[in-house]
Amino acid sequence: MVDILQLATANLVSPVILCFALGLVAALARSDLSVPEAAAKALSIYLLFAIGFKGGVSVAGYGLDGTLILTLLLGIALSAVLPLIAFYLLQVLSGLDRLNAAAVAGHYGSISIVTFVAATSVLEKYGIASEGYMVAVAAIMEAPAILSALWLVSRGSDSSARMDATLWREILLNGSIVLLVGSFLIGMATGEDGLKEIESFIVSPFKGVLCLFMLDMGLLAGRSLAKSRKSISIGLLAFGVLMPLIGASIALPLGFALGLSSGGTVLLMVLSASASYIAVPAAMRVALPEADPGVYLTLSLGVTFPFNLTLGIPLYVAAANFLFS
Amino acid sequence: MVDILQLATANLVSPVILCFALGLVAALARSDLSVPEAAAKALSIYLLFAIGFKGGVSVAGYGLDGTLILTLLLGIALSAVLPLIAFYLLQVLSGLDRLNAAAVAGHYGSISIVTFVAATSVLEKYGIASEGYMVAVAAIMEAPAILSALWLVSRGSDSSARMDATLWREILLNGSIVLLVGSFLIGMATGEDGLKEIESFIVSPFKGVLCLFMLDMGLLAGRSLAKSRKSISIGLLAFGVLMPLIGASIALPLGFALGLSSGGTVLLMVLSASASYIAVPAAMRVALPEADPGVYLTLSLGVTFPFNLTLGIPLYVAAANFLFS
Amino acid sequence: MVDILQLATANLVSPVILCFALGLVAALARSDLSVPEAAAKALSIYLLFAIGFKGGVSVAGYGLDGTLILTLLLGIALSAVLPLIAFYLLQVLSGLDRLNAAAVAGHYGSISIVTFVAATSVLEKYGIASEGYMVAVAAIMEAPAILSALWLVSRGSDSSARMDATLWREILLNGSIVLLVGSFLIGMATGEDGLKEIESFIVSPFKGVLCLFMLDMGLLAGRSLAKSRKSISIGLLAFGVLMPLIGASIALPLGFALGLSSGGTVLLMVLSASASYIAVPAAMRVALPEADPGVYLTLSLGVTFPFNLTLGIPLYVAAANFLFS
Amino acid sequence: MKAYKAKRVEIIIETPMQSRLTDALVKAGVTGYTLLPVLGGQGRSGPWTREGEVSRAGGMTMVLCIVRQEKLDTVLDTAFAIVEKHIGVVSVTDCDVLRAERF
Amino acid sequence: MKAYKAKRVEIIIETPMQSRLTDALVKAGVTGYTLLPVLGGQGRSGPWTREGEVSRAGGMTMVLCIVRQEKLDTVLDTAFAIVEKHIGVVSVTDCDVLRAERF
Amino acid sequence: MKAYKAKRVEIIIETPMQSRLTDALVKAGVTGYTLLPVLGGQGRSGPWTREGEVSRAGGMTMVLCIVRQEKLDTVLDTAFAIVEKHIGVVSVTDCDVLRAERF
Numbered sequence A, B, C: 001m002v003d004i005l006q007l008a009t010a011n012l013v014s015p016v017i018l019c020f021a022l023g024l025v026a027a028l029a030r031s032d033l034s035v036p037e038a039a040a041k042a043l044s045i046y047l048l049f050a051i052g053f054k055g056g057v058s059v060a061g062y063g064l065d066g067t068l069i070l071t072l073l074l075g076i077a078l079s080a081v082l083p084l085i086a087f088y089l090l091q092v093l094s095g096l097d098r099l100n101a102a103a104v105a106g107h108y109g110s111i112s113i114v115t116f117v118a119a120t121s122v123l124e125k126y127g128i129a130s131e132g133y134m135v136a137v138a139a140i141m142e143a144p145a146i147l148s149a150l151w152l153v154s155r156g157s158d159s160s161a162r163m164d165a166t167l168w169r170e171i172l173l174n175g176s177i178v179l180l181v182g183s184f185l186i187g188m189a190t191g192e193d194g195l196k197e198i199e200s201f202i203v204s205p206f207k208g209v210l211c212l213f214m215l216d217m218g219l220l221a222g223r224s225l226a227k228s229r230k231s232i233s234i235g236l237l238a239f240g241v242l243m244p245l246i247g248a249s250i251a252l253p254l255g256f257a258l259g260l261s262s263g264g265t266v267l268l269m270v271l272s273a274s275a276s277y278i279a280v281p282a283a284m285r286v287a288l289p290e291a292d293p294g295v296y297l298t299l300s301l302g303v304t305f306p307f308n309l310t311l312g313i314p315l316y317v318a319a320a321n322f323l324f325s
Numbered sequence D, E, F: 001m002k003a004y005k006a007k008r009v010e011i012i013i014e015t016p017m018q019s020r021l022t023d024a025l026v027k028a029g030v031t032g033y034t035l036l037p038v039l040g041g042q043g044r045s046g047p048w049t050r051e052g053e054v055s056r057a058g059g060m061t062m063v064l065c066i067v068r069q070e071k072l073d074t075v076l077d078t079a080f081a082i083v084e085k086h087i088g089v090v091s092v093t094d095c096d097v098l099r100a101e102r103f
């Protein structure tokens, strides 16, 4: 227990978390502090590129072990199944109608890449190694959850989910997936030599860039909380905290059973515990326009994201530590 | 004297100054060279974050000495009083009406954070230490001057100054103050450990980023000079050069008396000598819409800023050196 | 021959090239991956500043040798004459009308600074030194080609080329020329001392930034290919590959005769071989509005740029190696 | 200068729907359209802004489409079918255009 | 497609005043508004551009507000009270809107 | 609120031509204009977008110019002379403005 508390405290006073807090406070105090949209997008391109590339280089170095395929399949399964659990939990905890519950559920099957990145840098700090291909697992977990969400809606009588080929292409070829997978492959192809060439761009300044991105995430989270506070009931709030714990608890034994390292298992837990706020919301606006973004964005960005960032990640690290030692 | 000249010359051939000069020349020659607005804002976020964070870390390291509170109070006093002097000087030197004179005066009580940043890197170059909390003094000096300016206007019969609660909130919670103070507190909380994590983002590339920002400042200064040359009389020009010298001369003995280090005193001089071009203009557009931005922006950005950058800072360093040794 | 192949292969698996390929594939697959306009411009400002500055520093270090003036004159001559050759070649290879042929020809006399930058980092990788002032040659080669293109048009009866003083100013003072020449002069003025101050900004992360810029170039090239595939005939395609080879072949003996180093000769070849996609297209929209951008942009960005990047540069290096050893 | 009567259709639509709308407009026979960025706004679903956003989900785009009067109904039907379930605003103004052959 | 008459009010206002204007418009009963970025321009106070700006002071924003005809006067009075002493432009156009219940 | 009749001229023009157009408009006697950014669009010359662009060549800018009715013809002639050989769109709408003395 002490261990967790220490981890959590150490985690809380890191620049990364405090930058998030600064953004949150600034937005709630209605400061006009803001990161230009183009700069925020540039920061996210940098982070995706760096994290994908480093994952690829690490795979090039240590080779692909047999568990890669299995972990990818597990990722798909988790992404597809977690929404069903989330949907059920939402009906127990909140009065959300089928449509909105399905939309929210879709977000929790998918993943938040910034939570993943934050977890990676916590692991690094404690010298815990992890499989480089977890980046590929992250990429593959983005989309299946959307399907599950639409299936959940289509079971209802008043089905209005719209899924067409264009939407499929948009989801599978959305910028962040393409960049993550692409830079992963580039990292694999160029290996350590490639890394050496661009190390002082993607490795050394990485954490500082993450700080600025977290500032922006804090601003977004604060703004969405300030705007949609009313649409988030106690039940939904409870969901936003419980669901990541459930996701992580499911991922933990599975990662262990599959033979992932303790670091890899933590990352799988983080992927399961985190909720999308980029790819899924965009898909939902097209496929389920009647669902209220105030609900799903606020839950994902304003509740679950900060929870994972502050308490979740140290908890998952401690739990994996416990199981693996 | 030789010392000052040397300092000034060495200062003038630094990449930071030359980048400013490049921007100035490009704008005056009507080149279409420009930095996108989003990029300029991103650069300023970086600079504010880095300077605040490093200030905080240095306070965490050396502790808060007793003079902090006094220096903050002194900062408030300087920011409030300098506009009165500026107002008087303007009436002596130029035919500016009360409204415009008050608006200009407000800019000179407040501060220019880029001038502050430029001074910091000159100090660093010469290995002159300064109090980390000067960053907090910079933040606290932003707003009081605005009040003084509005008070100066309200004394006139045709008062049209408008100050409401919203404007107050906007001034006190404006993005740059929040970011500067916030990152200062983050630096204080995380200390050297935090700095180590993000050092290669906020320390090593700092000066290079400053160069690009100065290029943009040069473009802005040049554009404002090209546009408003006519509205700047000889009297106003003299004011733009005299006022910083007066501000610095007032700050010098006060900093010394308060027991600030020589570096800290230089920074206090720079804060007093510099004129705002971000926070105050925005406030003036709301509170004194009839005042002409062509006058106050051109003076602040086109005259006083380059003066401080090129001649002022070395002069202040030399003066402090002289007094402290 | 083995040498070239090795060079080409090593070149192909570098992160820089693969990032270009990623962008190309993403655009052709119609992914929504994109770099915000402001970010792309910021990246290009960084690259121009860094390459100009480093060129200037290297001139400050090794001094200006007598060939500088001659090389500049040669650059002007190449830029002015290559369009004539290109124009003739286009009439042989394609059915392009006079107007469009002249517009395309203008692009090939001018230069692509990113190709130049990419070549520089290939040279660096192999430890091949080059004259720092080649940056100035790059700058001077931007504009003369535009004149030649307009002259080619004006010879036709239905002359509609419009060249006025404003356009002249726009071309000669266009942002990239001013920034390149300006930072070159700054580098010359501040020398190694200046470089040391900003080295960790403009040297270490350079290649990483280039990667992201190449990603964007790939996206642009892919988009322009996807859009204008139909307007590019086999003849034009052949031109897009032949013309750089011709340009480089002309530059090789001239660089050698002039006494340039082998690295400098490679850069001169690259400048001759590359086609503009920033300055010239903008000038053509004003001066030759009836020419089809789908033709000249696609050729320059979609055909010649990738050709130089992947096969051209290693070929030029190998050819210069052969001649100089 | 001879000017011709036409209709200026202005549609503010969620960014993720924009390509669907413009593809449909082109199918419906418009000769062109122009996209303008939108910074933020407010409506029944509350205020929003693009500042700091990474996702396209929350934003809106303005689609401006100038059409001949006789095409207006087709264009509005097309637009309506797409914006129907979505938030967004469609407005039509009379205008005069130069170079009528372009529309 | 049934369309309804409405008024399209377009206000170009200094960015630091934008939130005051839109707050006032909402109080005056408009159902929504849209903010468009402005790159630059020229007027009696000379030319300006947003390029490279860090401060919000020098820029302008376009506020677009579609209102029912009967609300127009209230909206214009509100707008005028705020832009009165400020630089900026207010224009009103007749327009037709779909989904009138939204306005 | 007293409003005055005026004309709202909206010109979508290639960015490299913008300064020529606005210089000419000012010479032709307009009291001001406003520049709006354009994200992308489609026309006879195909679709385009500003995303990732470094060159100004491929983009367009919207020039908005409110003029008194009596100046309209001069303004349109001026605009036409410049956009004539270029891609781009010119449209004119009737509008009411506040503060007529500004135009």
Ligand SMILES: Nc1ncnc2c1ncn2[C@@H]1O[C@H](COP(=O)(O)O)[C@@H](O)[C@H]1O
Pocket: D012, D040, D041, D042, D043, D044, D045, D046, D047, D048, D060, D086, D087, D088, D089, E030, E031, E032, E033, E034, E035, E064, E065, E066, E067, E102, E103
């Ligand atoms: N009356 C209006 N005038 C202008 N824009 C509006 C209006 N109503 C809504 N909008 C825009 O449409 C978006 C969605 O509106 P709504 O569907 O009412 O939430 C808003 O955020 C505004 O950008």
Ligand SMILES: Nc1ncnc2c1ncn2[C@@H]1O[C@H](COP(=O)(O)O)[C@@H](O)[C@H]1O
Pocket: E012, E040, E041, E042, E043, E044, E045, E046, E047, E048, E060, E086, E087, E088, E089, F030, F031, F032, F033, F034, F035, F064, F065, F066, F067, F102, F103
């Ligand atoms: N006639 C006009 N048409 C369009 N925009 C205008 C006009 N006059 C002024 N503006 C805009 O309003 C701003 C301020 O105008 P002014 O108050 O005349 O300086 C200008 O910079 C333009 O952006």
Ligand SMILES: Nc1ncnc2c1ncn2[C@@H]1O[C@H](COP(=O)(O)O)[C@@H](O)[C@H]1O
Pocket: D030, D031, D032, D033, D034, D035, D064, D065, D066, D067, D102, D103, F012, F040, F041, F042, F043, F044, F045, F046, F047, F048, F060, F086, F087, F088, F089
């Ligand atoms: N009917 C239209 N409505 C709105 N914008 C148009 C229209 N036609 C063309 N445009 C704009 O003008 C640009 C050039 O059109 P074009 O000259 O037809 O290629 C397009 O890319 C659009 O941005």
Ligand code: NA
Pocket: A082, A107, A108, A109, A110, A111, A112, A247, A271, A272, A273, A274, A275, A276
């Ligand atoms: Na998840």
Ligand code: NA
Pocket: B082, B107, B108, B109, B110, B111, B112, B247, B271, B272, B273, B274, B275, B276
């Ligand atoms: Na001051």
Ligand code: NA
Pocket: C082, C107, C108, C109, C110, C111, C112, C247, C271, C272, C273, C274, C275, C276
């Ligand atoms: Na060339």
